Amino acid sequence: xxxxxxxxxxxxxxxxxxxxxxxxxxxxxxxxxxxxxxxxxxxxxxxxxxxxxxxxxxxxxxxxxxxxxx
Numbered sequence: 001x002x003x004x005x006x007x008x009x010x011x012x013x014x015x016x017x018x019x020x021x022x023x024x025x026x027x028x029x030x031x032x033x034x035x036x037x038x039x040x041x042x043x044x045x046x047x048x049x050x051x052x053x054x055x056x057x058x059x060x061x062x063x064x065x066x067x068x069x070x
Contacts, residue, residue, distance in 0.1 A: 006059040013069045
């Protein structure tokens with residue numbers, strides 16, 4: 001099952017400068033999962049009759065809500 005819309009809610013303090021900064025933060029908080037998936041946007045394919053189709057293998061949309069820590 002893949003949802004049609006992927007919504008991420010995170011605190012501004014959880015945003016780091018690079019991917020290399022993520023791993024120590026996760027280890028420190030002891031929340032290191034078995035698998036990590038990176039979603040950079042909706043999937044795209046042009047295989048179907050040479051027509052661009054969004055969301056063939058993942059969500060059609062991706063929203064990120066950043067919460068203020070104050």
